[in-house]
Amino acid sequence: MANQFVEGFKSFALSHGEKVAVGVGCATFMTLSFLALSKEKFPIKPDEVKEAAIQAQTNLNRDQDDEQVLEVITVENGVDNEQARFEEKFQKRESVKVTAADFQVPRPWLVQEPGAGVMRDNLKVIPPTKLRGAAGRGGAWVYALDARGNRIEIDPEAEAAKKAEEEKKKSSRPRSSGVGGRPGMMGSSGMMAGMDGMGGPGSGMIGMPGASGATESARQKREREEAERRDQERRANRFTSGSRADLKKAENNAGDNATPEPAGPPKSYKEELRGLRWVVLTALFDNDQQRELWANALKIEKSMAYPNYKEVQVQRQALRLDGTWSNWQLVDNERNRRVTDNLPEEDVDFSDPSVRLTGTLVDRLPFLRVGFWVGSEPGELVPDEAKTLPKNNQNLGMGYGGMMDGMGLMMGGGRPGGMMSGPGSAMGSAGMMMGGGRPGGMMSGPGGGSMLGMMDGMDDRGPGMNMSSGMGMMGMGGLDQAANYPKSDQETVMVRYLDTSVDPETTYRYRIRVVLYNPNYGREDVLPGVDTASLELFSDWSEPTEPITVPADLAIHLVGAAPVSGNPRDRKDAMTYQLSLWDESYGVTIVRDFNAAPGEIVGKMERTRYADYSGDTVEVQTVPIDFASDKLMLDGFGGSVAMPDLGDRLPPTFELPPIAFLLAADGRIIIREAANDGSDPNRIEMKKSYYRELQENGKKSKSTMMDFMGMFGEEDRGAGGRN
Known part of the structure; x- marks a missing residue:
């Protein structure tokens, strides 16, 4: 039986519930309205706000004396006048500048000795990223090599005599009257008789090459002296000339008791213009992360950690006629180095030298007599100001394609002409500022003739320490970081590889990996299981490039x-x-x-x-x-x-x-x-x-x-x- 009270309440709620809810809402509204109307009103009027804003703007725009402002601050805030004149105190202290960097030592005072907690660990090598490739071809001067891969030496005097004999044969044809050797003209007794090679027998006109037997002309003498000077500059570096065998000899003589070979007279080497096909590969490498891994493995400070890069290894695939790819094949580094290690002059790079570890991670670029470079540098590492020319330089002739034609294409798109890569360059002499005496190029010797990309002035292909002892400064915990090899403090460095062994009308796909010298090679202060037998350490292979097609001949x-x-x-x-x-x-x-x-x-x-x-x-x-x-x-x-x-x-x-x-x-x-x-x-x-x-x-x-x-x-x- 239902409760009578509940039934009654239900009936009331259904009949009068809405009225009660409306009444409560009205009462709440009236109460809140009364409270709002009873509150005190704001004394500020809109006109007063506008007037105050105009006055404040006027005060801000008015010029005020610094002394007056400082006095107001001092009086209103109760600040002592001597304390308020902080600017004068700062200027007095600024006159005596003290820079903390002047007192920073290059290496920590203390070096941890081998023992508990500082035993060396295995080193991991990270792979490069953003691998790109571009095919091209052109002509460049290289040193001529014999069957053993050594440069062919020449005798400057014999070469000058040979050229003079050739010029003499060319000038032996009959001469017309009024030219060649007649007094008063530009012959041997003319007004230019005192200038060698200018108006001698067989000349007759300004600048016509003359030759009197084996006599050295002014131009030939200048060429010989320039060649001697360049060779002396190359000998000033550790690796100056010669083939890969010379580099190995330099590594073997790198010990403390090594006896340097006598310098001897300057040597000249035969050069030849050679057509080159190539695929140039570029990538980015996280040098900062590799330095951290190096420091953790060797238990040293990161400021002392500089990985000892050896080289870049490259594999490639070729596209078959049926559309399938061949197996991965290792590219012959020695074959490519016969070109990159024997360059009389190099092309100019636009990236910062500190991101180029030349000779290890970065191959040198031949200075092209014919052709242009495409995609030879990662655009991420080239400053913006280097990608465009100033307006007042846009009309300079720059060989193939010109500077402005190629600069926009250089980063992955192309750099027609490189830096003055072609005849008729209007900057033919400007390139001589880069050293070497040849306009437009950069003089180089194998293993480090170029000063660009050489950290600390060194370019060593060796392990970074005297490995002939088998132990390499054993027990000197981390001091081997002072060894002579290319180093960089940049977070990201460039990787560049030049493959000149490609075939025409062939499509390739590449992948690369970085090779480091093992810092634990032959050491005993290592943890159990650390690899001390391998001289080299390898990263994983990078992601492959997109297909790259070498143009047909x-x-x-x-x-x-x-x-x-x-x-x-x-x-x-x-x-x-x-x-x-x-x-x-x-x-x-x-x-x-x-x-x-x-x-x-x-x-x-x-x-x-x-x-x-x-x-x-x-x-x-x-x-x-x-x-x-x-x-x-x-x-x-x-x-x-x-x-x-x-x-x-x-x-x-x-x-x-x-x-x-x-x-x-x-x-x-x-x-x-x-x-x-x-x-x-x-x-x-x-x-x-x-x-x-x-x-x-x-x-x-x-x-x-x-x-x-x-x-x-x-x-x-x-x-x-x-x-």
């Missing part, structure tokens, strides 16, 4: 449909191709357009102008050049296509992007599209560079240009001292 690009002419022999279905032929002898690229129709071979023998770099100066010649390729045109379509008559508003023809099908010698069908080839930056740059070379060098005379520049103390870039 004869590149074919489809330009478009062949223009229609009145010649009945010309076929209407012919296509125009741009053929870019790379000459491996000197690294020169020669460009020419050819028409080919279905059933015809693309390219043929044709007389073509090209820049000859084989001599002391560049000479433009016209000779027969074989452009015949191994590609047969099968079919093609495109160009101007007729349309049906659909009215006056529509044109009678429209342009269809040309497409050609080529049959290669290995049976592949190659499709070339004018839409892609026409905008290919490599094709455009090769064509621009080719015609720029012809334009710059076609106006020069091989016999007069060199001596004109030598007369005023200038040398044609790349011509002086070449052998």
Whole structure:
């Protein structure tokens, strides 16, 4: 039975609950309204606020004397006047400057001795990151090597006599009247008779090279003296000249009791212009983290921890015809070092020298006589001001592509011309500031001729201590960090590898790892299980690069449909191709357009102008050049296509992007599209560079240009001292 009270309350709530809730809400509202109205109102009016704001702004804008402000602060805050004049006290103390860095010692006073808690541990090597690659080709001067890999020495006097004999033969042709040796002209008894090589027998004109028997001309003497000076500079460094065998000999003689070899007379080495194909790899390496790992493993302070990098090891894969990749193969470092360790001059880097451990993690770049560098430095390590030229320098001629053409492409995109990599550079003499006497380049010797990228002035490929004893300063806990090898305090350093052993028209994929000398090699003050038998330590392999294709020696690009002419022999279905032929002898690229129709071979023998770099100066010649390729045109379509008559508003023809099908010698069908080839930056740059070379060098005379520049103390870039 239900409760009577509950039933009654339920009935009341259902009937009058809403009224009670409304009544409570109204009572609350009235109470709060009464309390709000009974409160005291704010005495400030809006006009007063506005007036106060205007007055404050006026006070802020008014000029006030510093003494008056200081006096107000002193009076209002009760601050002592002597205490308030803190600025005067600060200026007095500033006159006597004390810098804490002046009293900082380079290394801690105390070095932990081997014992409990300081036993060395295993060292971990981290892999590099952001690996990138770019293919290229060009021509550079390198030292000529014999079969054993040693440089070929030359006798400057014999070489000068040989050149003089060659010049004498050239000048033995009949002379016209009024030139060559006549009194009053510029012959031997003329006004310039006192200048060697300027107006001697066989000259007759200013700057014409003359030769009297084996007499050394002024230019030849200057070249020989410059070569001797460069060789003396190289000998000032630890590794001065020679091959890899010379470097090994220097390492073996690095002990305390080693007897230095006598310097002897300066040596000159034969140089040759060589065409190079390459893939340049760049990556970033966390040097700061590796220093921490080095310090933890050796139980030393991080300020003393400098990893002893040895080299970069590289593996690559080649893309097969079936679309699969070959197995990973180790790239031969010794083969590539035959180039990078034998450079008479180096190209200029734009990154800070402290991020380049040259000779260990960074390969040197040959100074290109022909060609340009692409992607040779990570953009993250190049200062912003180095990526662009000032406006007043934008008109300087900078060889292939110019400075401004390439600077925007340098970081992963390209650096056409590098620093003055091509003939006709307007900065041919400015490059001499980098040392070495050759305009535009940086003089180098193997293992460290260049001063850029050499930390502490040292470039040692050795383990960093005398390993011949097997123990390497045993018991000196951490003092081996003072050994002579490249070091850097930068958090991130550059990794660069130059692979010159690539094949044309081949696609590669690379991965790299860093190699360190084992600081625990042969030591006893180590924890159990620490590797003391291995001389080298390796990082893990990096992530592979994107596919990198080395250009073919004869590149074919489809330009478009062949223009229609009145010649009945010309076929209407012919296509125009741009053929870019790379000459491996000197690294020169020669460009020419050819028409080919279905059933015809693309390219043929044709007389073509090209820049000859084989001599002391560049000479433009016209000779027969074989452009015949191994590609047969099968079919093609495109160009101007007729349309049906659909009215006056529509044109009678429209342009269809040309497409050609080529049959290669290995049976592949190659499709070339004018839409892609026409905008290919490599094709455009090769064509621009080719015609720029012809334009710059076609106006020069091989016999007069060199001596004109030598007369005023200038040398044609790349011509002086070449052998």
